Amino acid sequence: xxxxxxxxxxxxxxxxxxxxxxxxxxxxxxxxxxxxxxxxxxxxxxxxxxxxxxxxxxxxxxxxxxxxxxxxxxxxxxxxxxxxxxxxxxxxxxxxxxxxxxxxxxxxxxxxxxxxxxxxxxxxxxxxxxxxxxxxxxxxxxxxxxxxxxxxxxxxxxxxxxxxxxxxxxxxxxxxxxxxxxxxxxxxxxxxxxxxxxxxxxxxxxxxxxxxxxxxxxxxxxxxxxxxxxxxxxxxxxxxxxxxxxxxxxxxxxxxxxxxxxxxxxxxxxxxxxxxxxxxxxxxxxxxxxxxxxxxxxxxxxxxxxxxxxxxxxxxxxxxxxxxxxxxxxxxxxxxxxxxxxxxxxxxxxxxxxxxxxxxxxxxxxxxxxxxxxxxxxxxxxxxxxxxxxxxxxxxxxxxxxxxxxxxxxxxxxxxxxxxxxxxxxxxxxxxxxxxxxxxxxxxx
Amino acid sequence: xxxxxxxxxxxxxxxxxxxxxxxxxxxxxxxxxxxxxxxxxxxxxxxxxxxxxxxxxxxxxxxxxxxxxxxxxxxxxxxxxxxxxxxxxxxxxxxxxxxxxxxxxxxxxxxxxxxxxxxxxxxxxxxxxxxxxxxxxxxxxxxxxxxxxxxxxxxxxxxxxxxxxxxxxxxxxxxxxxxxxxxxxxxxxxxxxxxxxxxxxxxxxxxxxxxxxxxxxxxxxxxxxxxxxxxxxxxxxxxxxxxxxxxxxxxxxxxxxxxxxxxxxxxxxxxxxxxxxxxxxxxxxxxxxxxxxxxxxxxxxxxxxxxxxxxxxxxxxxxxxxxxxxxxxxxxxxxxxxxxxxxxxxxxxxxxxxxxxxxxxxxxxxxxxxxxxxxxxxxxxxxxxxxxxxxxxxxxxxxxxxxxxxxxxxxxxxxxxxxxxxxxxxxxxxxxxxxxxxxxxxxxx
Numbered sequence: 001x002x003x004x005x006x007x008x009x010x011x012x013x014x015x016x017x018x019x020x021x022x023x024x025x026x027x028x029x030x031x032x033x034x035x036x037x038x039x040x041x042x043x044x045x046x047x048x049x050x051x052x053x054x055x056x057x058x059x060x061x062x063x064x065x066x067x068x069x070x071x072x073x074x075x076x077x078x079x080x081x082x083x084x085x086x087x088x089x090x091x092x093x094x095x096x097x098x099x100x101x102x103x104x105x106x107x108x109x110x111x112x113x114x115x116x117x118x119x120x121x122x123x124x125x126x127x128x129x130x131x132x133x134x135x136x137x138x139x140x141x142x143x144x145x146x147x148x149x150x151x152x153x154x155x156x157x158x159x160x161x162x163x164x165x166x167x168x169x170x171x172x173x174x175x176x177x178x179x180x181x182x183x184x185x186x187x188x189x190x191x192x193x194x195x196x197x198x199x200x201x202x203x204x205x206x207x208x209x210x211x212x213x214x215x216x217x218x219x220x221x222x223x224x225x226x227x228x229x230x231x232x233x234x235x236x237x238x239x240x241x242x243x244x245x246x247x248x249x250x251x252x253x254x255x256x257x258x259x260x261x262x263x264x265x266x267x268x269x270x271x272x273x274x275x276x277x278x279x280x281x282x283x284x285x286x287x288x289x290x291x292x293x294x295x296x297x298x299x300x301x302x303x304x305x306x307x308x309x310x311x312x313x314x315x316x317x318x319x320x321x322x323x324x325x326x327x328x329x330x331x332x333x334x335x336x337x338x339x340x341x342x343x344x345x346x347x348x349x350x351x352x353x354x355x356x357x358x359x360x361x362x363x364x365x366x367x368x369x370x371x372x373x374x375x376x377x378x379x380x381x382x383x384x385x386x387x388x389x390x391x392x393x394x395x396x397x398x399x400x401x402x403x404x405x406x407x408x409x410x411x412x413x414x415x416x417x418x419x420x421x422x423x424x425x426x427x428x429x430x431x432x433x434x435x436x437x438x439x440x441x442x443x444x445x
Numbered sequence: 446x447x448x449x450x451x452x453x454x455x456x457x458x459x460x461x462x463x464x465x466x467x468x469x470x471x472x473x474x475x476x477x478x479x480x481x482x483x484x485x486x487x488x489x490x491x492x493x494x495x496x497x498x499x500x501x502x503x504x505x506x507x508x509x510x511x512x513x514x515x516x517x518x519x520x521x522x523x524x525x526x527x528x529x530x531x532x533x534x535x536x537x538x539x540x541x542x543x544x545x546x547x548x549x550x551x552x553x554x555x556x557x558x559x560x561x562x563x564x565x566x567x568x569x570x571x572x573x574x575x576x577x578x579x580x581x582x583x584x585x586x587x588x589x590x591x592x593x594x595x596x597x598x599x600x601x602x603x604x605x606x607x608x609x610x611x612x613x614x615x616x617x618x619x620x621x622x623x624x625x626x627x628x629x630x631x632x633x634x635x636x637x638x639x640x641x642x643x644x645x646x647x648x649x650x651x652x653x654x655x656x657x658x659x660x661x662x663x664x665x666x667x668x669x670x671x672x673x674x675x676x677x678x679x680x681x682x683x684x685x686x687x688x689x690x691x692x693x694x695x696x697x698x699x700x701x702x703x704x705x706x707x708x709x710x711x712x713x714x715x716x717x718x719x720x721x722x723x724x725x726x727x728x729x730x731x732x733x734x735x736x737x738x739x740x741x742x743x744x745x746x747x748x749x750x751x752x753x754x755x756x757x758x759x760x761x762x763x764x765x766x767x768x769x770x771x772x773x774x775x776x777x778x779x780x781x782x783x784x785x786x787x788x789x790x791x792x793x794x795x796x797x798x799x800x801x802x803x804x805x806x807x808x809x810x811x812x813x814x815x816x817x818x819x820x821x822x823x824x825x826x827x828x829x830x831x832x833x834x835x836x837x838x839x840x841x842x843x844x845x846x847x848x849x850x851x852x853x854x855x856x857x858x859x860x861x862x863x864x865x866x867x868x869x870x871x872x873x874x875x876x877x878x879x880x881x882x883x884x885x886x887x888x889x890x
Binding site for chain 2: 326
């Protein structure tokens with residue numbers, strides 16, 4: 001059988017990796033797929049760069065539409081990124097009857113419903129294993145490996161940049177700004193790191209996992225997103241003393257009346273396997289009612305790890321594209337007609353435990369007043385730690401005032417709205433001397 | 446569309462779990478599969494037990510062949526176990542045109558080639574996600590998720606009983622026999638634990654993973670199998686002092702002239718995520734040339750975790766059985782016609798590093814003589830630790846002779862045959878006072 005012909009839109013880091021891995025492992029991939037898979041056409045505005053990667057024998061064009069218009073191309077890989085032209089080209093490729101492979105989480109988290117509907121109507125596949133957690137086959141695990149389960153929750157370290165920064169902050173005791181500069185120097189953070197450090201990238205991925213886990217449409221606009229820019233070294237160290245590590249997690253959880261979808265720094269017990277995922281690595285913990293906890297770990301970014309996921313999608317399409325579309329794996333795990341309208345809950349309705357750090361005057365009755373406010377709100381306390389006041393870098397100090405104390409409180413689970421009200425009352429106390437630090441806490445068990 | 450009808454052979458722990466999960470999550474599973482999946486007939490010699498699990502409305506028979514003969518049944522689940530009647534029934538089910546789901550690793554590791562050939566000839570699917578690592582979708586990850594990769598190696602904690610025993614030995618400092626009794630009392634080890642503690646169960650699973658990773662036939666008879674019955678608490682503690690943990694690993698590795706396939710206790714760096722997999726949990730580490738290391742973690746046994754894998758296979762078959770057999774995922778990941786005849790290497794040709802513990806007389810020149818023998822064999826040394834002699838339980842002691850010393854040596858990688866020859870020479874030295882302990886070591890990087 002002739003090789004299946006693939007057109008590639010955008011040949012940057014991931015595109016180059018895809019081309020190279022497909023060439024290097026072509027014999028092995030053919031033995032698996034039962035048919036050769038060849039990138040025969042590449043579109044990139046920088047045609048010289050594209051040519052330098054693919055050599056002769058591959059058609060290089062500047063115009064992506066020339067790839068989409070080529071009748072010999074069965075599959076189009078979209079690696080342009082972003083919501084703009086990528087959306088237009090993906091929809092045009094679908095309209096032209098091409099199967100599409102994309103690593104574009106932003107596009108799918110925001111315009112996924114439109115794209116999957118168009119693909120279903122046209123009977124083509126849109127595959128996106130590379131969009132979440134790079135080389136880890138987490139989409140396949142969620143969508144096919146755990147189909148027996150009512151998924152309870154998913155919690156993932158799904159952004160390598162922020163996990164690298166948090167690992168460095170913890171192991172070296174440094175503050176956020178210092179480590180960010182180091183990460184940029186080492187290439188772990190981009191020149192404009194906003195999407196990563198503000199949690200937006202993780203929220204795109206969590207949105208996609210939420211849809212697949214619970215059979216709801218992608219709803220990025222409903223996600224609660226909080227990044228790591230406000231994290232201080234002192235809190236990482238206090239957390240450690242209490243037996244916790246702080247990770248930026250993308251979490252989605254089934255609740256009685258809705259679904260939680262949120263990204264924020266989270267204290268997790270340091271004995272959990274996922275708490276020990278360090279550096280730029282990714283890991284996703286999935287809890288199903290039958291299987292219990294399962295974890296998937298690997299490289300979440302980079303040229304060849306992401307290419308690994310792109311090519312796995314190419315092999316899947318090569319195997320399955322001749323099958324009746326009704327018998328393919330649905331894009332979002334559930335049949336298009338049976339998506340649920342279960343709402344995404346507001347952050348005020350989310351239930352978590354909390355880590356609180358209050359800089360308080362060292363006076364009689366302060367602790368009683370604060371714990372009293374928590375009690376009045378029905379929030380119960382798990383642990384209290386009192387320490388001499390610390391600077392932002394965590395060094396105990398008396399500079400700010402002789403009687404200052406850091407009061408660290410771990411609460412049990414509570415509704416966020418209730419905690420907000422309690423925090424407002426505590427913050428208004430004259431004995432609370434600085435903005436209260438609050439970080440959510442999950443036991444993940 | 447009518448539900449797809451499933452017949453179940455053997456309704457013990459896993460069978461009951463499969464029935465219960467399929468009932469409990471039937472609505473969710475139908476939304477995913479696009480069609481209901483129902484167990485409508487059960488065969489078990491203990492018909493009373495079977496009836497007590499399934500209630501009315503399901504046909505219960507003592508004769509498995511009645512299930513196979515039922516024309517309404519599309520899929521047969523084999524949960525009888527063992528090589529005997531299970532093999533006959535699986536082959537008869539295939540001959541009758543049924544798709545088969547099985548959790549039977551022993552059967553597939555030994556008779557897999559015969560079974561897969563029969564299935565291919567008949568155009569039916571034999572699915573076996575539950576055969577390796579219980580609820581972890583590792584077969585799917587290896588066979589579909591990592592198709593882009595030339596797999597370099599796979600190393601897994603794939604037997605919960607032995608991992609529970611090793612975890613307890615390490616955390617409590619107890620010897621093997623004591624912990625085995627505890628494991629039996631708690632239900633983590635069977636009354637006859639031979640298959641688990643001698644490594645046979647892990648070798649069945651490693652054999653299946655080896656075939657899928659490298660595109661070779663299943664060859665259980667070529668696997669090297671060494672269990673944990675000889676492990677002493679002293680070695681677990683010395684390993685810990687050197688920064689390693691001892692795990693029973695199933696390992697399969699691609700080498701230039703063949704494939705390694707082996708199960709044995711292994712020192713691994715305690716900083717590796719897989720070294721921190723404790724208790725009865727399973728984890729499989731897969732290294733691919735493009736993706737790098739990926740890890741899959743979860744429950745490797747138990748009623749509902751294993752049922753999770755069985756049902757995932759049912760959903761896959763429900764989706765895919767209408768597809769042209771040539772376009773299905775091949776049983777062993779590679780197309781049946783393109784399996785490789787790369788040989789499984791003899792253990793003498795396997796390359797690993799080693800941990801050695803020698804009980805030696807505390808005399809001048811002993812270390813020089815021993816390291817000299819290693820040097821003569823071209824084996825280089827990574828680390829040496831000398832300790833006052835220890836009893837089997839690891840307590841330092843002088844009882845055995847005033848001048849005894851434990852000499853612990855970590856070597857770099859070497860061919861096993863060479864190490865055997867060096868060990869024979871060292872063992873013959875009059876200053877070596879007891880059988881030398883040797884445990885293989887892997888860095889897993």
